[in-house]
Amino acid sequence: MSESAPSTPHDSSRTLEVRVPEMDCPSCAGKVTNSVERLDGIDGIEPRVTSGRLVVEYDPTQTSDAEIRERVRAAGYEIVSAASELTLSVPEMDCPSCAGKIENALEDIDGVGEIETRPTSGRVTVETFDGTEAETVVDAIDSAGYDATPVGHARESVGDERPVWQSRRAIGTAIGAAVVTVGMALEFVLPALDPTLGTVAGRSYELSHLLFMLAVVVAGTPILRNGYYSARNRSLDIDFLMSIGIVASVAAHHPFEGAMLAVLFSVAELLERFSMDRARDSLRELMDLSPETATIKRADGSEETVPVDDLTVGNTVVVRPGEKIPADGTVLEGSSAIDQSPITGESVPADKAAGDEVFAGTILESGYLEVEVESEADESTIAQIVRMVEDAEREKTDREQFVDRFASVYTPIVVVGAVAAAVVPPVLVGASWSYWFLVGLTLLVIACPCAFVISTPVSVVSGITSAARNGVLIKSGKHLEAAGASDVLAVDKTGTLTTGDLSVTDVIGFEGATETEVLRRASVAERRSEHPIGQAIVGYADEQGVMTDEHGVSNFEALTGKGVRADIDGTTHYVGKPTLFDGLADLEHVHRTTDGGTTLESPADHPQCEREGCLDVLSAVVPDLEAEGKTVVVVGTEDGPIGVIGVADRVRPEAEWAVSRLQAQGTRVVMLTGDNEGTARAIADEVGIDEYHAELLPDAKLEWIDRLADEHGGTDEKGRVAMVGDGINDAPALATADVGIAMGAAGTDTALETADVALMGDDLTRLPYLFALSGKANGVIRQNIWASLAVKAVLAAGAPFGIVTVIHAVVIGDMGMSLGVTGNAMRLANVEPETPPGVEHEGGDRTANSY
Missing domain, CATH: 3.30.70.100 (Alpha-Beta Plaits)
Structure with missing residues (x-):
């Protein structure tokens, strides 16, 4: 949309956002602002030059959308669309x-x-x-x-949020039910106590008849009202059909059937509303995650409690133990464990300190934090999640589209059949008008496809809200269905199977140099480097408490594509790729011991090795480390290497378990990576992936997505491929796949906007959960659709024989099936992620039987 909706905040003002592409500089913004400011009732103007949008807050009692647009045009600028x-x-x-x-x-x-x-x-x-x-x-x-x-x-x-049982309709239905119960007792149980009130046109009317009519009025008025609006809006729906049935029953002197229809249908509507409220409760739970107030710390040190909606970027908010963080932001002061499960689904609290990012709706478990607000309430991560969960209904699934098409044909056919059943037998063969009228009335009730139509959307919403509570954001029902129907899952390596953060894995010293000495020299040289590998070495040295003195470093030089050079204590040192040491002296030899360690010895210790045939230190160590998927950094001087450091991107602790669970569920897992063959092979072996493709550029990843789809497709259509990546670097492949899944999307706007499914935390255990939830959701939807059709068919077949009455049609066909499909859909809320054994960070009480 080029313009946003006018909103109605608590102060009764409205917000209009219009797209003005030609407003692309501060001068343009100034002209537009000056023009709009001439109107009365303008509360605020925010020209956004970068995006070419103008946001105006105004008082609708003093000006209007049309007047604001006219002032923009008067400044010489066109609005792309006048749509709001x-x-x-x-x-x-x-x-x-x-x-x-x-x-x-x-x-x-x-x-x-x-x-x-x-x-x-x-x-x-x-x-x-x-x-x-x-x-x-x-x-x-x-x-x-x-x-x-x-x-x-x-x-x-x-x-x-008011309970449905406290509504006016619930009260009327209760009264109607009581009245019709008394009428039934008089007519069928105690007929001697049922006095005749009078006779009209030769037909006598007892007190029970009057009570049935009263029940129709009390319980049936909302139905008749809705039926009137249905007729007025040309809608052949359940309210219209039920209204026809009630009126026809009374007109045909069947007040009991009319009263039962009114009361039972009202009860069915109330139960359906109650079931729908349960589905809506899950959305309300998401909305309630964000607190309504926040404590702002002012410049003078004073504190003030304000509504969360009043927070602005740059405010400092104070959060104490047990309180919810009111806005996305960065910790300025303090430290605490924070329950981030509302955002990421992770049950183990995360430790946060100054400089760390925190999210609105997460809960402070201990300590004290001061947080700088970095996004307004409506733009926080939790607000985006709520909006996307609500918007999941926008795009109908394939099954919903089928159901809508089927219902548009099914309902008119059954209605025509009901009319024919009521009229044709009496006219053609002189059958009983009363009997066939009741048959037609029963078919009319059966004609309502309500349970059939709601079977899919209520399942979709239940599944999507359940996923959101567990840290998985699914953009639409179409993607919920598609994930479970995917034939293959393409997995990126860096940032997905691995953490994406380089760390030191091995330190090996030569010529008697200790690991500490090798690490000290490397970190001193690399401390001035900005390369990620150098930063990983420096970080590891700091973690190990290795003492470094930068004062003895001089003549630092970055050797592009090779490493770095620096003088340390007057001696030139090199830290970089193994090729950096080609041609340097090779005086020592390394041999692997049986326990996997290394020992450095001279040729004299191994007389069986001739000088020209024995492996030098680098050719012995480097291949082994590279075979393990590690990047080798050699540390040395002009005389030769003194040690090597292995650096690798660590595999996520839950990666192997997640891959095995996906494979157990029948999903083919394929790794696509731009990394080298050796690293790709090592990672694939470690996590249990049998198929991988390495050294792929972005275009090549796209080609593999298409190739995988072709491999699993049939003659006329391609197979379905899901892709999981970091949500940014893998954007083209994610967009090409049938389902794009972004890792670690919490707080990342790009990932939230581009991915079809977003895993809010860096947690691969949510992948098997997603596929299990999707598969179960597809099963529930199929069960609901076919159960609804089957019950309708059985009831319709029994109606002409008098086996099925209007009461059966309402209680079983409408009320029973509506409750049945809703209850079946609610089972999706019980699907929980599994906890992989031995992966401590997952925590929680979930077991391996959660699916």
């Missing part, structure tokens, strides 16, 4: 039928473009043009029979 996006909360919209009525109502409004209804979260998003006001959209939704409220903050956007 308006989001409204519609709590009572909790089924596809409700959504259809609202869509029909909005389609008739001039100035309204794309409409997105999301029953699971109770939200409607509307694209508006030409300054269409929010009130116009609200009125249109009201005409469909639903209350709507524009929302400006995610916390306000999901349904109604």
Whole structure:
């Protein structure tokens, strides 16, 4: 969208964001700002020159969107699109039928473009043009029979938190149920106590009939009201069908059936609303992760508690034990263990100190922190997660599209069949009008595809919110389905199977030099280098407490592509690749001992070795280290090497377990890396990957994604390939794959925006969990769809024979199946990540049987 939705913050002001591409310099921004400032009611203007956008906060009682746009044009700049996006909360919209009525109502409004209804979260998003006001959209939704409220903050956007059993409809249904129960007792159990109130047109009416009529009025009024709006908006939905059934029952002198239909359907609607509220609760839990207030530390040392929405970038907030961090930021002072499970799903607290990044919604376990705010409330990592979970309904899955197409054909056919069943037998063969009317009424109730239609979206939302709670952000239901259906998983090496951070693994001394001495000389020389390998050596030396004195270093020189040279205590030292020492003196020999260590000896100690046939120190050590996937750094002087240091990117401790679990689930795992053949082979062997492809440039990775898809495809279509990488360096391959999975996306905007699935923490255990959850979600969706169709078919087959009545149709076909598919979908919330044995950082109480 080129413009954002007008929002409604707590101060009743609104925010308009428009795209002005030609506003590309401070001078342009100044002209636009001066022009807009002339309007009354402008609370704030923020020209964003880099992105060509203008953000204006204004008082809608004094000015409007259209006037602001006109002032931008008056400054000589065009707005690319006059479209805005308006989001409204519609709590009572909790089924596809409700959504259809609202869509029909909005389609008739001039100035309204794309409409997105999301029953699971109770939200409607509307694209508006030409300054269409929010009130116009609200009125249109009201005409469909639903209350709507524009929302400006995610916390306000999901349904109604009031329990459904306290609603006016619940009270009316309870009264109707009590009245119809008394009527049933009088008519069927105690007929002697059921007095006749009068006779009309030769038909007598007892007290029980009057009670049934009263039950229809009390419990059926909301149904008839919704049915009226359905007819008004040309929507052939359950409310319309039930209204026809209730009215027809009363008109045909079947008040008992009409009362039962009204009461039972109302109960079914309440139960469905209750089930939907359970699904919405998972979204509310995500929203509630972020606190509502924050404690700001002022420049004079005083503290002030303010709403989180009022925080601005640069504020310093104070967080104490047990409190939630109110915003994404960097620790300025203090240290503490922080529970980051709301963001990363990691159950073991992470230690944070000055300079470390922290996230909104995470919980301080001990200590005291002062945090500099680096993002506003609506831009924090947790806010982005909430938005993306809500937006997961935007793109319908293949199964949802199939269900919608099927329902659009199925419902009219069954409705026609119901009318035919009620009319044809009595007309053609003189059958009982009363009997076949009830058969037609039963088929009319069975015609509602409600449970069938909600079977997929409720499963998708349940799966996506369950994943979000466990540190896996899935962008849409389509990707939830696709992950489990993937034939192969392509895995990047650096930053995915490995930590992405170089570290020293081996230090070997020659000519009597100790490991400490080799490390000291290397770190002194490398301390002035900016190369990652040099920094890894310096960091390791510091960790080991090796004392270094930089005062004795002079004539430092970086040898491009080879290493570094520096004079240490007057002696020239070299630290770099083995080729840097070609041609230097070779006086010593190294031999491996049986226990894997090394011993340095002269040729005299090994008379069986002739000088020209014995391996020199480098040719003996370097190949072995490189075979293990390590980068070799040689340390020495002009006289020759005095030692070697092995540096490697460490394999994640859970990598081997994650790969084995994926393979056990039937997923083919292939490693794609740009690293050399030796390193790739060593890493693949260590984690248990049988197939790898090394020395790949980005274009080559793309080719392999396509090749893997072709290998698993059929005659007419390609197979499905998932790709997991760091979310930035592997962006082209991630975009090409059917499912792109980004590692360690917490706090990384690029990864959050580009990946289809984001693993919020650097935790490979979430990969088997993702595939297991996706596979189970696909199974649940299939179960819901086919169970709904099967039950409908059985009920429809039994209706003409009198085996299935209208009560069976409501209790089993509508209420029972709606509850059934929702309850089945809620099982996805119980899928938890496994804890690999021996991987301490995963922690938690989860077991290997979590799937």
